[in-house]
Structures are given as structure tokens and as C-alpha cells.
Amino acid sequence: MNASPEAGWLNLLIGLLQGAQLQLLRVLDTLGLVVQAHGQPAWPWALRLSGENLLIDLGQARRLGFTLVLLAAAVLVLLLSLLWRRRRLVRTGLLALAALLVVLAPWPAANVVLVPAYPTSFQQSPTGFSAGSIERGRVLYAAQCAACHGADGRGQGPLAASQPVWPPNLAGPLLWRRADGDVLWHVMNGMRDRRGAPTMPAFGRALRDEDAWALIDFMKAQGAGESLRAPACGPSPSHRPT
Numbered sequence: 001m002n003a004s005p006e007a008g009w010l011n012l013l014i015g016l017l018q019g020a021q022l023q024l025l026r027v028l029d030t031l032g033l034v035v036q037a038h039g040q041p042a043w044p045w046a047l048r049l050s051g052e053n054l055l056i057d058l059g060q061a062r063r064l065g066f067t068l069v070l071l072a073a074a075v076l077v078l079l080l081s082l083l084w085r086r087r088r089l090v091r092t093g094l095l096a097l098a099a100l101l102v103v104l105a106p107w108p109a110a111n112v113v114l115v116p117a118y119p120t121s122f123q124q125s126p127t128g129f130s131a132g133s134i135e136r137g138r139v140l141y142a143a144q145c146a147a148c149h150g151a152d153g154r155g156q157g158p159l160a161a162s163q164p165v166w167p168p169n170l171a172g173p174l175l176w177r178r179a180d181g182d183v184l185w186h187v188m189n190g191m192r193d194r195r196g197a198p199t200m201p202a203f204g205r206a207l208r209d210e211d212a213w214a215l216i217d218f219m220k221a222q223g224a225g226e227s228l229r230a231p232a233c234g235p236s237p238s239h240r241p242t
């Protein structure tokens with residue numbers, strides 16, 4: 001994960017995906033077409049394009065990159081064919097070329113690129129990752145979360161063993177790879193397993209939005225600190241692409 005030749009285009013691609021979806025959400029919000037969730041415009045779909053998975057699956061990231069380039073080319077050729085007035089044959093040829101580009105594009109696997117989304121998936125933290133917010137999160141974490149997740153976030157709290165699934169290790173890079181808005185949703189609304197049985201409890205009644213953002217700041221700070229202390233644990237947050 002250190003500065004590899006891929007890092008440049010991959011960061012660009014992930015930034016593009018994230019930026020395009022965020023802009024789409026802003027436009028929908030300006031037009032009054034979306035509702036609000038936790039104080040910010042809500043993502044209206046159950047899926048979104050994921051940048052996170054591309055970090056893990058470079059092959060799919062390449063496919064997506066090539067597909068986007070070919071799609072852009074197809075749009076250009078399509079425009080050209082619409083503007084081409086003189087010869088019918090040329091116009092039809094250009095249309096066929098546009099279609100061919102779309103068909104031949106190395107489309108990436110849908111289950112890698114499309115991931116489940118929540119209304120808060122694209123929300124950004126209002127805290128500025130400040131020391132005050134991290135400290136506030138620390139106090140809340142000790143009171144409400146440590147029993148399962150453990151004081152150090154490694155998932156070894158006294159209640160951990162009695163949970164339906166083991167709490168994940170928050171002291172590694174996990175949260176730095178998640179969208180903040182997805183984590184917010186998980187904390188406020190809880191999590192469920194594939195069959196719909198609750199795994200992580202919902203804290204929407206006990207916490208205000210600011211509390212949940214503060215908790216996310218604390219957990220990320222703690223995860224960053226722990227991964228720096230144990231280099232074998234994974235990439236440090238400074239290598240996060242976005």
C-alpha cells in the first residue's frame with residue numbers, strides 16, 4: 001500500500017466516484033427531491049458505487065477505470081453521430097461503434113463495485129476531527145461501548161463472548177476504510193446478520209448525532225494510534241487515498 005505506481009490513478013478513480021455521487025446528491029437536494037437524515041441530505045438508493053472495495057481489488061478497479069474511459073469515448077462517438085448530417089452510412093457506422101464500445105468495455109463485477117448504501121452513506125463529519133470531539137468520544141465510548149468492544153477497541157470486552165457475533169477489531173485500519181456515514185448509520189441503527197437478527201445494538205435513542213460523530217472520531221483516533229504502534233497491523237491512516 002505504500003506509494004505504488006497505481007496509487008495515482010486509483011485515488012483519482014475513487015475520488016471521481018465519490019465526488020460524482022456527492023454532487024448528484026447535492027443536485028437532488030437543491031431540487032428538493034431528497035429527504036433529510038441526521039441533519040444532512042439522505043442518499044435515496046439502497047446501493048452506491050464503492051471506492052473502498054477498489055482498494056482491495058485492484059483488478060476490478062482497472063476494469064472500472066477502462067470501462068469509464070470507453071463509456072466516455074462512446075458518448076463522444078454518439079454525439080458525433082448525432083451531429084453527422086451528410087452521410088447516412090457514416091452515421092450508422094458511428095452509432096454501431098458507440099454500441100460496440102459499450103459492449104466491449106470490461107465491465108467490473110457488480111458485487112464489488114456496488115455496495116449496500118444507507119441514507120447517511122455520503123454524510124461528512126461536522127466535527128473537523130478535533131481534539132475536543134475525540135475526547136468527548138472517549139468518555140462516551142468508555143461508558144457505552146467498551147463493554148463489548150473492549151477498552152482498547154480490540155473486541156475483547158466482558159460482554160463480547162456472549163454476543164451473537166464477535167465484535168470486530170476497531171483498533172486496526174477497519175474504520176479508516178469505511179465511509180464515515182456508513183459507520184454513523186451502524187452506530188445509530190445497529191447492525192443485523194444475513195438472516196436479519198440483530199448483532200450490534202442501535203444507539204439512536206441514547207445518542208445525539210454529535211455524540212455519534214464524536215465516537216467515530218475517537219474510534220478512528222484509537223485505531224490510528226494502535227496501527228502505528230503495531231506496524232504489522234496494516235497500513236497507517238496516512239496512506240488512505242481520499
Ligand code: HEC
Pocket residue numbers: 141144145146147148149159163164165166167168178182183186187191192193199200201203215219
Ligand atoms: C452489546 C454489545 C455491543 C455494544 C454495547 C456496542 N457494540 Fe458495536 N458491535 C457489536 C457487534 C457484535 C458488532 C459486529 C456486528 C456485525 O458485524 O454484524 C459491532 C460492530 C460495531 C462497529 C463496526 C461497524 C462496521 O461498519 O463494520 C462499530 C463502528 C461499532 N460497533 C461501534 C460501537 C459504538 C460506537 C458503540 C457504543 C455507542 C458500540 N459499538 C456498542 C456489539 C456491540
